[in-house]
Every structure is written in structure tokens, then in C-alpha cells.
Amino acid sequence: MKLSTILALLDDVRQVERDSWKALCPAHNDRNPSLSVSAGIEKDTVLHCHAGCDFNDITKVLLKRVKKLEEDYYYQDKNKFIIGRVRRVYDDNGNKNFYQQTAEKPNIDPNAIVWKNGSNADFKNTPYRLPEVLEAIKAGRRVFVVEGEKDANRLFSEGEIATCNSQGAGKWSTAHSRALKGCKRVFVIADNDDTGIKHAWKVHDELENIVTKVTVHRSPFTKDISDHLDFGHKLREIEEIDKPAPIHARIVTGSSFVFDSPVEVPAVWGYNGKVVMWAEGQGCMIVAPQGVGKTTLGVLLLEARLGLTTAVLDMPVKATDKSILYMAMDRPDQIASAMRRRFEVYGRSNAELQEQLKVWPGPPEQDFARHPEALTELAHSLNADTIIIDSLKDAVIGLSKEETGQGWNTAVQLCLLNGIQVCILNHPVKKAGFDAKPMALDDVYGSGWITAGLGSVISLWGERTSAFAELTHLKQPAIPIDPLTVQRNGRTGEITVIGKILDWAFFFLHNPKSVSDLAKEMFPNEQSRANYAKAKRQVDDLIGRGIIVKHGKTIGDKGAPADTFIVPEPE
DSSP states (O other), X not given: OOHHHHHHHXXXXXXXXXXXXXXXXXXXXXXXXXXXXXXXXXXXXXXXXXXXXXXXXXXXHHHXXXXXXXXXXXXXXXXXXXXXXXXXXXXXXXXXXXXEEEEEEEESOGGGOOEEESOOHHHHTSOTTHHHHHHHHHTTOOEEEOSSHHHHHHHHTTTOOEEOOTTSTTOOXXXXXXXXXXXXXXXXXXXXXXXXXXXXHHHHHHHTTTSSEEEEEEOSSSSSHHHHHHTTOOGGGOEEOOOOOOGGGGOOOHHHHHHSSOSSOOEEEEOTTSBEEEETTTOEEEEOOTTSSHHHHHHHHHHHHTTSOSEETTEEBOOOSSEXXXXXXXXXXXXXXXXXXHHTTTOTTOHIIIIIEEEEESSOSSOTTTSTHHHHHHHHHTTEEEEEEXXXXXXXXXXXXXXXXXXXXXXXXXXXXXXXXXEEEEOBOEETTEEOOOOSGGGBSSXXXXXXXXXXXXXXXXXXXXXXXXXXXXXXXXXXXXXXXXXXXXXXXXXXXXXXXXXXXXXXXXXXXXXXXXXXXXXXXXXXXXXXXXXXHHHHHHHHTTSOEEEEEEEOTTSSXXXXXXXXXXX
């Protein structure tokens, strides 16, 4: 049974999140909604009664109710004679079916009609609720064209005039369009899927030279206009959508494809053709555990992309004069704090912050893996040529699923094809419940498709309580970067390069230091025995490799003597 059918059979349905609802459980005397309903990753519907009702008991009650959803939709000619009907019926498993019947002799009274299965030309070419549509055109009222009779009736219940064709998507004809001749304003509302959008644009193209004005719209929240209204959204909240570019618009000649591409990999961040951290048209991902600095790095890239600075980690960043969309989905208050640390110096009235930077706080209204085109459309609506996703787990549901990974990869590729640069912040895979240092792309959280379409995947690895971390390439579009040691300043939001490779030899370069000194440097926010032990292991490793030597003694924190170490001068 489809999700839309289940929701129609339940009482007191309330949407609580993007793909989840609550309702009264039909399997017990429920007074306070205790049934959770959600759309499963594989398009199954998940039902869970918090009072303990069995799934099978719930579905049995729903199947008994399904007959109440059966309905006949009558089609009339301009004189209000019924010429045909569409019947919506359900089988014993709750599956919905439609079929058409034609009146042997048209009549105003449906009970006086002898019905025969099938359709005919008059029925096929007559819009639904034609008499009301004709009266609306005479009165100069607007008319909505939708995909099905249920949606048309739902709009009538809101005081609007609506119509559709019989037999579903793709069956709108020139005859249907001629029936709307003289209409001043038509809104075509698409069902929110590829078939529905394609049908809506077919209707638009048929009507474009017949009515005064026609536009295509859809709900930004739900599959169709009935659900949109039933879940409490307003009709004014439907959004106009742009016409998809025809496939042939992308076609280029073989010579152009081969020879017009840049010889060197162009860099958004890095050096063209050399060390490229983020390549134009290829996409970039920064992978780091929580609390290590990926948002800080994302904000620094944002600052440079806005043209407020010129480099990040001593590597140039190409500025843009278009808008930048920052999807602040993962704990937006903390992201705002990270931005304030960097942007407070510029002030509220800064032109780049006021005009160029666009921020989306919180989760998106659509799952971008299920609606891949939505991310490109959002960027176009803001005139943005850069998107920073913070973070990926909040943009899509079910990151480890292959279907989800493929959908997200499509969303990114559509952005890149449209000249929109994408930077994604993500997490590494946890192993045995703990963060583990990513060594390969398989260590990035999510389906392999998520990294497959990117040019660059960068690992930022370190301890949450440490100011230092290691930055390396897991995937690179050109020459890989040598691993860097970087230092994060939590007060200023800066990240600076300390040296290459994550060992602590540089700390002992000029002055002798003790293990306690190193522990304070590695973990400035948390002094503990465990962190002291980690610093001790670093010192022991450096001694074992002959990089540092014992220098002398100092007085430790507790007044006891402590050994100090230093990198020896070259002989």
C-alpha cells in the first residue's frame, strides 16, 4: 500500500518532519496520536505504534477502510451532460487502480446512464469539470490545471477552479487546450516527480499560445497539491519552476569537448595544474570528525571565496562576484558562531555579507538525493555559483544506501554541469563506535557514490581537544598535497600551517620542552592523565627515531624535576 493511500486512511494526520507523520493508530482506541508513519529508504512505508500495536493488526484495519477511498469522477460536456466517468478502485491489498467508462447515452443523471467500459474520443478530449471552467473563463477567473481529478476537487474545496485530463500524465491534448481558449491566467501544478513535471510542461507548451499567461508550479513540500493543502500549507506557498533545458542543449562537438577543456586543472583553491585542493567543475569534500575544524575550514573558504581574504592554508582561493549559498544544516547556531569569529571584523553592513552570502539554516525542505534537481534550482534562484554543504548527513537521508549515494551524486553533477562549485563537509566512518583516521575513500561515511563524482577528498584528522590536526588528500585532481600539520585557533577562527606531517618534532626545534609542555600544546583545552600519556607516546616515538634527544631538566607543574628534549643541531 502506498504512503499516500495510508495517510488518506488515517485520522488526525500531522506532519512532523520532511518524510514523517503522526496519526491516531487505527488498531486501538487512540485519543492522542501514537502512530508514527515514515517513508522508508526503499519506498516502503514504516508504521510504528508507540502503544505497542502489531504492524499486521494496523494494516488489517487499514485494508478494511480502503473501500471508503473509492470514488467516481464524472466528466461533462459544455451542456452539463455526463459523457464518461473515471473510477478509482482498490484491490484486496490496498493497491489503487483507475479505469474509464463511457455513457452509452449522455445524461445529466448518472443513475440513469448505462455504462460501458472504455473511453471514446469525446471523453478523452474533454477536460474535467468543463462547465465550471467555461464559467470561470467568462468571469475572468484564474484556472488551475493539475494531474488528477482528486487534486482538481481539492482545489474546488478551496474555492478555486481546476481541471485535468482523463487517463493521467502525458494525455493532455490540443482539444483540452482549445477548451481553455480565452482564459487570462492558468497555473499548471505539477506532481513532484519526473513524470509529473514532464506532463506539466507539456500542458504549458500546449496552452502557451492559447491563453494569456500560463506558468508551471509545484509544492516545495509534498508530492501533489492535495497533500500540500491537507498538511496545512497555503496555496500561495507553491513555487514556480523553470523549464528544464532540452537534452540537446548540452551537446557539443567532439573537437570542442577535447580541445576546449583547460590543459591544467583549474583551481578554486590551490595552484592550477599543481597542488589543487578544490578544482573548478569537480567538487570537493572535507572529511573530519566532529570538533576537529571542518566547519572552521569551510568558513575560511567561504571568506576567501567572497574575496575578503585571498588564501587558506597558504594556498590561493579564487574569489567570485556571484552569490554563495552556505547550507548551515548541522547545528546552525554553532556555524553562526564560527562565522562570527571570522566576520565580526567586517561588520554587519559589509557588502559581501549583505549581498553575496546566502545562508540556509537547518535541514532542507527536500531530500536532495530524492530530488537531485532541487539543489541546482535553489542555487539558480539565488544567482549562486558556489554551494558549501555543512554537513552532508543533513542534506540526504540514508547516506550508506546505494540509491541515496547515486541520487546525491546526480545532484552534485547537475550543479557542476551548471557552473556551480560544490564543497561538502562530511564525517569519517566510525569503527567499533569510535572515530578512526581515514586512510582511503572507503573510510568516508556513506555510499561509495558520494565520493565517486568528486575531484578532491580532503581528510582533516586530529583529536577533538587538540588545537592541532593533520590535513591530507584521500583523492586529488592533480598533484597530491604533502600531509600538513595545521593549528586551529578557537578564538579567532584561524587555521594555520605549522609544518609537514603530523609529528611534533617542530615543537622541540628551538627550545627544550618537557612532556607536560607538549601535552599543553597538543591539548590546550583539556589537561588529563590520558592526554599526558598521548604526549609521552609522541616523545618516546621521536626519541626512538633519533629526531629529538634529552637536553636537561626543568621544574614540572608539581614542583618535581622533569626531563626536557630538543632537536639536536646538525653536525
